[in-house]
Amino acid sequence: MKRLLLQICLAWTVSGLLSAAELAEWKAAAAKAVITPTEPMYLAGFANREVPAEGTAMELHAKSLAIEDKQGARFVMVTLDLVEVTYQLRDAVAAAVKTKFGLPEKALLLNCSHTHCGPELRYTELEFMSFTDPLRKERCLRYNAFLTDKIIGIIGESLQHLEPATVSYGHARCGFAMNRRLKSDRPTGDPYLNSPNPEGVVDHDVPVLTVNSAAGKLSAIVFGYACHNTSMSLKQWHGDYAGHAQQMIEEAHPGTVALFMMGCGGDQNAYPRFSPIFSLRHGQSLATAVEAAIDAKPKPIRGPLRIDWQTTRLDYQSIPTAELIEKRLSTGEGYDKGYEVYQRKWDEKRLYAIKNGGLRDHYDYPIQTVRFGSDLTFVALSGETCVDYSLRLKREFTGPGRLWVAGYSNDILAYIPSKRVLQEGGYEAFRSLMYWSNPLHPDKFADTLEERIIGKVGEMLK
Incomplete structure (x- = not known):
């Protein structure tokens, strides 16, 4: 009788473990x-x-x-x-x-x-x-x-x-x-x-x-x-x-x-x-x-x-021409003396890009969302x-x-400043871009970037 009860208990225990694993x-x-x-x-x-x-x-x-x-x-x-x-x-x-x-x-x-x-x-x-x-x-x-x-x-x-x-x-x-x-x-x-x-x-x-x-x-x-x-x-x-x-x-x-x-x-x-x-x-x-x-x-x-993955278009404030860059490189006009060496390198790279296919006019910015039922949502944003x-x-x-x-x-395409940071200026807003080559950016982002990013996330989470 004891052996039978033990076998039944073991069966219940194994059954419970299997059910927990299955469920x-x-x-x-x-x-x-x-x-x-x-x-x-x-x-x-x-x-x-x-x-x-x-x-x-x-x-x-x-x-x-x-x-x-x-x-x-x-x-x-x-x-x-x-x-x-x-x-x-x-x-x-x-x-x-x-x-x-x-x-x-x-x-x-x-x-x-x-x-x-x-x-x-x-x-x-x-x-x-x-x-x-x-x-x-x-x-x-x-x-x-x-x-x-x-x-x-x-x-x-x-x-x-x-x-x-x-x-x-x-x-x-x-x-x-x-x-x-x-x-x-x-x-x-x-x-x-x-x-x-x-x-x-x-x-x-x-x-x-x-x-x-x-x-x-x-x-x-x-x-x-x-x-x-x-x-x-x-x-x-x-x-x-x-x-x-x-x-x-x-x-x-x-x-x-x-x-x-x-x-x-x-x-x-x-x-x-x-x-x-x-x-x-x-x-x-x-x-x-x-x-x-x-x-x-x-x-x-x-x-x-x-899971969702979409891109949103980020525009730039302007797209410099080869003539503008060549003039600045030859005259040094417009360079900040504290960062001239880096600004010149950026101009040299932008000029190289123009002569080898052109500068991009926007960036397709990737956004990823991962929802765990209704309990947790990940939003993965690109860039710094x-x-x-x-x-x-x-x-x-x-x-x-x-x-x-x-x-x-x-x-990690660049710093991604908010509209406030972009308008305030400084390293995250603009100067950091001169160190970037992969990808190469023609200028700082237009001030529509925050609304584009937030708006796209909103669409993805509807």
């Missing part, structure tokens, strides 16, 4: 790989620091989280300890995983941490023009191939190991990000300085997505923050504060993959900064905020997944998006559930 809202899996360069490469991020890295202080990683709903719709997010995501990189990865794994191109999100202690990513002849060392170009091209293969590999690994899971959302706050646009009282130069502005707008939210297996084990944590990864300026490979935060979370939860998703931090810096100790402290602060969000018992989110975008979207969003806004996703 799970999601399947999910995470994977990661080291993407630290294996040969000498130049550091990216600061225009005045074109030097090769002097070794590795912290490994750089690519991390993938794949999620599948009950209907079989899949979504993959990839986070990268890199300064940027080029459109060439995303296009190559998206095409490969569509062919290999049947993942729709719109269902792939690539986001970079924007660490300034990572390698340069260069793809075009325009970017290679100034190279005097031929090995530099060769190494860039080899790294591009290496990086693409690594990302495809972890996407495949995560898709092939999907298992029943619970996906939950929570959030907390973290306070080291500060607006970096300080109004200048100088008669010349930028009207806004790259300096701490404690009165400026910020977004201190720390959104957190947790993935637990059917057995209740924490397997992945995705967390976001809107702040430049410029706590330090080492001449070594390093993930900066986001790298520290991911490392600390993974150490606190063995077997878990921690993924950092950069928010709309284009005009936000970590303060104090420019020291390894500050990077460590900021990482600890962010990791603590993530733990606080987990302790606050994140709420499970439901499906189905609904300023914080006004996340604040406005979260303020105006009228749909159900929570809204998570990420910048630095899919195509």
Whole structure:
């Protein structure tokens, strides 16, 4: 009799476990790989620091989280300890995983941490023009191939190991990000300085997505923050504060993959900064905020997944002619003496482009939305998006559930200033464009860009 009761209890237990697995809202899996360069490469991020890295202080990683709903719709997010995501990189990865794994191109999100202690990513002849060392170009091209293969590999690994899971959302706050646009009282130069502005707008939210297996084990944590990864300026490979935060979370939860998703931090810096100790402290602060969000018992989110990808047209204020640029190059007229060397390089590149096919007259700006039922909506914006975008979207969003806004996703085409920042002027509004070659922009954006972006997001979320 006891044996019969035991068998019945075991049958009920197994049946319950199978039912839980069968009825799970999601399947999910995470994977990661080291993407630290294996040969000498130049550091990216600061225009005045074109030097090769002097070794590795912290490994750089690519991390993938794949999620599948009950209907079989899949979504993959990839986070990268890199300064940027080029459109060439995303296009190559998206095409490969569509062919290999049947993942729709719109269902792939690539986001970079924007660490300034990572390698340069260069793809075009325009970017290679100034190279005097031929090995530099060769190494860039080899790294591009290496990086693409690594990302495809972890996407495949995560898709092939999907298992029943619970996906939950929570959030907390973290306070080291500060607006970096300080109004200048100088008669010349930028009207806004790259300096701490404690009165400026910020977004201190720390959104957190947790993935637990059917057995209740924490397997992945995705967390976001809107702040430049410029706590330090080492001449070594390093993930900066986001790298520290991911490392600390993974150490606190063995077997878990921690993924950092950069928010709309284009005009936000970590303060104090420019020291390894500050990077460590900021990482600890962010990791603590993530733990606080987990302790606050994140709420499970439901499906189905609904994913959209659209572009909106961003126009430029003007399109310079070859005659105008040639005159400025020959006379030096109109150059700011503090930035003349960079302005001349920009003019040389624009002139080269005009003579080899022409300058673009607009940019097709990609926007991605990912809805988890009515509980959570991701909005992935491209470029170095300023914080006004996340604040406005979260303020105006009228749909159900929570809204998570990420910048630095899919195509880091330029700084994306809000209309206010564009009208105020300064680095994010205009001067930063002179350092960009991939893509090359003819002029600053027209002041319609904010309404175009916000309007398109609104259409996509109807």
